[in-house]
Amino acid sequence: MNVTVSRKAHFNAAHRLFVKEWSDEKNLNVFGVCSNSNYHGHNYEIIVDVTGKVDPVTGMVIDLKTLKDIIKNEIEDLMDHKNLNLDIDYFKKVVPTAENICIFIWNKLRIKINYNKKLEVTLYETPRNFVKYNGN
Numbered sequence: 001m002n003v004t005v006s007r008k009a010h011f012n013a014a015h016r017l018f019v020k021e022w023s024d025e026k027n028l029n030v031f032g033v034c035s036n037s038n039y040h041g042h043n044y045e046i047i048v049d050v051t052g053k054v055d056p057v058t059g060m061v062i063d064l065k066t067l068k069d070i071i072k073n074e075i076e077d078l079m080d081h082k083n084l085n086l087d088i089d090y091f092k093k094v095v096p097t098a099e100n101i102c103i104f105i106w107n108k109l110r111i112k113i114n115y116n117k118k119l120e121v122t123l124y125e126t127p128r129n130f131v132k133y134n135g136n
């Protein structure tokens, strides 16, 4: 009997989507205004879903305070109010699209959460645009 426990969090960050080998024109064609050379920000929202068995003693899948602290320490402290392209080494080589940010967050959380639980991360770049990753 699996139950999914979810925690929402958010961070504000700037990014620019571009491939440095491409011309400004090609970057604009592919990435639109997200390739603006002076960067721009998003209010990112994340939902972290942890699925597993309910512990018969504690009644919990994962302590939500523990999950809250993991998200704060691993994600918010690292990414909030940062320029993703400039401040995070990973995005010096990887384009910081919602897809790639979601994978990055999932990988950081995965090593902090017991492997007997499933993990899925949903990342909202805007209220209408969001992506999900579960390691598959």
Ligand code: NI
Binding pocket: 015, 034, 040, 041, 042
């Ligand atoms: Ni953008």
